[in-house]
Amino acid sequence: MEKRFDVIVIGAGSGLTISSEAVQRGLKVALIENGPFGGTCLNRGCIPSKMYIHSADVIEEINKAHRFGIKAKVTGIDWKSIVKRVTGTVDKDAQAIERGNRSHKSITVYAETAKFVGRKKVRVGKDVITADNIFICAGTRPSAPPIPGLDTVKYITSDEALRLPKQPKSMIVIGGGYIGAELAHFFGTLGTKVTILQRSGWLLTNEDAEIAQGFTAAFKKKHNVILNANTRRVFQQGKNIAVEYDVKGRKQTIAAEQLLVATGRIPNTDVLNVAKAGIMTHKPGFITTNDYMETNVPGVWAIGDIAGVYLFKHSANLEAVYAAYNAFNPKQKVKVPYHAMPHAVFSSPQIGAVGMTEEELREKKIPYAVGKYRFYDSAYGHSIEDKDGFVKVLADPKTRQILGCHILGTDAAVLIHEVIVAMKNRLTTDDVQNTVHVHPALSEVIQRAFARIDWRVQ
Numbered sequence: 001m002e003k004r005f006d007v008i009v010i011g012a013g014s015g016l017t018i019s020s021e022a023v024q025r026g027l028k029v030a031l032i033e034n035g036p037f038g039g040t041c042l043n044r045g046c047i048p049s050k051m052y053i054h055s056a057d058v059i060e061e062i063n064k065a066h067r068f069g070i071k072a073k074v075t076g077i078d079w080k081s082i083v084k085r086v087t088g089t090v091d092k093d094a095q096a097i098e099r100g101n102r103s104h105k106s107i108t109v110y111a112e113t114a115k116f117v118g119r120k121k122v123r124v125g126k127d128v129i130t131a132d133n134i135f136i137c138a139g140t141r142p143s144a145p146p147i148p149g150l151d152t153v154k155y156i157t158s159d160e161a162l163r164l165p166k167q168p169k170s171m172i173v174i175g176g177g178y179i180g181a182e183l184a185h186f187f188g189t190l191g192t193k194v195t196i197l198q199r200s201g202w203l204l205t206n207e208d209a210e211i212a213q214g215f216t217a218a219f220k221k222k223h224n225v226i227l228n229a230n231t232r233r234v235f236q237q238g239k240n241i242a243v244e245y246d247v248k249g250r251k252q253t254i255a256a257e258q259l260l261v262a263t264g265r266i267p268n269t270d271v272l273n274v275a276k277a278g279i280m281t282h283k284p285g286f287i288t289t290n291d292y293m294e295t296n297v298p299g300v301w302a303i304g305d306i307a308g309v310y311l312f313k314h315s316a317n318l319e320a321v322y323a324a325y326n327a328f329n330p331k332q333k334v335k336v337p338y339h340a341m342p343h344a345v346f347s348s349p350q351i352g353a354v355g356m357t358e359e360e361l362r363e364k365k366i367p368y369a370v371g372k373y374r375f376y377d378s379a380y381g382h383s384i385e386d387k388d389g390f391v392k393v394l395a396d397p398k399t400r401q402i403l404g405c406h407i408l409g410t411d412a413a414v415l416i417h418e419v420i421v422a423m424k425n426r427l428t429t430d431d432v433q434n435t436v437h438v439h440p441a442l443s444e445v446i447q448r449a450f451a452r453i454d455w456r457v458q
Contacts, residue, residue: 002121002128002129002130003128003129003130004129004131005029005030005131006027006029006132007027007030007131007132007133007134008030008032008129008133008134008135009022009029009031009135009137010114010122010135010136010137010138011033011039011139011304011306012032012033012038012097012098012101013038013039013041013042013137013304013316014137014304014313014316014317014319015031015039015135015137015304016031016037017324018137018320018323018324018327019031019101021324021325021328022106022328023107025328028108029106030107030131031107031109032109032124033098033109033110033111034111034112034113034114036094036095036098037098038090039137039139040139040140041313042093042097044158044159045313047089047090048086048090049158049162049182049183049346051086051089051090052082052086053185055082055186055190056185056188056189056190056348057189057348059074060189060348062074064385077167079166079167079190083163083164086162087163110125110127113271115271115272115273115276116272116274116276116279118276118277119277119278120277120297120299120300132299134299134300135301135302135324135327136272136274136287136295136302137302138269138272138306139305139306140265140266140268140306140311141159141266142157142158142159142262142264142265142266143264143265143266144157144263145174147174147232147233148232148233148234149233149234150234150261152234152235152236153234153241154241155241155259155260155261156261157262158183158260158262164258167190167191167192168187168192168256168257169193169257170192170193170194170240171184171193171195171259171260172197172241172243172255172256172258172260173197173260173262174197174231174259174262175197175198175261175262175263176197176198176199176200176202176204176205176225177204177206177262178204178206178345179262180196180203181219181345182347183260183262184196184219184347185219185223185348188223189222189348192258194223194224195223195226195254195256196223196224197226197229197231197245197254198226198229199230199231200227201227202215202227203215203216203219203225204216204345207351207353208353208357208359208392209358209359210358211351214390215345215349215408218388218408219347222348226245226247228247229245229247230246230247231244232251234259237255240255240257241255241256241257241258241259242254243255266284266285267281267284267285267286268306269285269286269287269306270285274287277300278297279295279296279297279300280295282308286306286307286308287302289301289309292323292326292333292334292336293326293336294326299327301323301326303316303319303320303323304319307319309336309338310338310341310343312341312343314341314342315341318336322334322336322337339423340354340420340423341354342354344416349386349388349389349409349410350409350412351406351407351412352407352412352415352416352417353404353407353416354405354419354420354423355394355403355404355405356394357404357406358394358458361403361404366396366403367396367398368396368397368403368457369397369453369454369455369456369457369458370392370395370458371392371450371452372390372391372392372393372449372452373390373391373445373448375388375389375391375409375410375445378442378448379440380441380442380444381409381442383440384442386409388408388409389408389410389412389445390445391406391407391409391446391448391449392407393449393450395453397455401426401428402419405446405449409445410442415446418432418443418446419432429450429453432447432450433450433451
């Protein structure tokens with residue numbers, strides 16, 4: 001016999017925004033989560049990784065203290081304390097969120113894996129449940145490429161990397177995206193001998209090319225980065241794991257204690273068996289939604305990574321708010337306002353970005369102008385010795401609207417917010433340039449990049 005609810009929410013990450021809104025409306029909610037509450041961000045992503053990375057950032061500051069006339073050095077790493085600090089915080093938060101949901105009289109928690117068994121029918125454990133509105137917020141998981149021999153060795157993904165009981169002496173990272181770059185920064189700065197194997201000619205290929213190339217050059221000063229590396233096979237070599245690769249046809253082999261595969265993520269639509277419910281997907285399995293986060297099945301919604309619009313926690317939170325509003329106000333639906341969706345890479349150096357890249361503008365044949373400014377040319381940038389950082393702004397030559405901004409360098413993830421606000425509110429480059437900035441704060445690099453726009457059309 002089916003159990004009926006008003007709302008089913010699959011996934012207790014950003015889906016918690018939806019379940020919270022539903023119970024405030026007096027609705028009966030089924031909340032399905034087969035792992036710790038808080039989703040990928042709290043348990044296996046944003047939060048723990050940034051806590052770890054802060055430890056690396058502190059070490060990096062100590063290691064360069066000599067530049068400022070300070071004699072300091074790191075005398076040791078307490079790995080267990082670092083891990084305990086992170087996992088203790090994360091686990092405590094996840095448990096608190098779960099207790100709060102279980103104690104709510106209008107929420108039934110299912111600690112099970114959800115599977116669709118028909119149109120708007122979900123099996124969880126022994127129960128089959130249905131509802132007028134079903135929200136799929138089940139995210140993604142790490143993917144592994146079909147590398148020969150990979151299934152014969154004990155490799156890790158970002159999931160396991162954030163809970164290693166012992167610091168590896170050496171590590172090979174396959175993949176040079178933001179996950180690989182962030183984790184390589186953490187492990188490498190703490191003393192693990194890290195090698196990144198990147199298939200492309202530079203790291204972070206989804207970023208503006210000039211930013212990615214600048215990041216790659218800076219990162220190579222600190223860690224072993226092998227570019228244009230085609231991974232051929234993986235095999236056990238004594239206690240180590242060996243990776244055979246070639247660079248422009250030249251075959252080589254490298255071995256390390258630990259192998260981290262960071263080659264992207266895939267949506268959990270196959271686990272959910274969404275096809276059984278008639279829910280449409282697109283490659284490589286993301287759920288197809290419209291501007292309101294509706295799927296092709298009325299009353300079924302999808303948000304976050306599994307919908308594949310943006311793979312950011314902040315975009316998932318935004319989508320959750322609008323999906324809930326649209327579901328509960330069907331006559332007043334509002335499109336999700338994605339304009340000025342930002343992102344950041346918390347490696348070293350940091351990256352902050354919003355809007356289109358120069359490559360995207362060229363591809364779409366959109367006229368643009370470019371402005372740039374180096375951190376080191378500002379008073380504060382010089383004082384902190386940031387010789388790698390720079391700001392790049394892209395603007396419409398006619399309207400002076402901001403088309404994109406990309407920052408490499410110290411506190412880039414914070415600095416970008418001035419531009420996010422400007423873009424979100426459709427301000428022009430003049431508005432940013434003419435705003436008085438504190439001198440000699442690092443934020444002057446933003447103002448000066450906008451002031452240096454060469455208005456010749458590119």
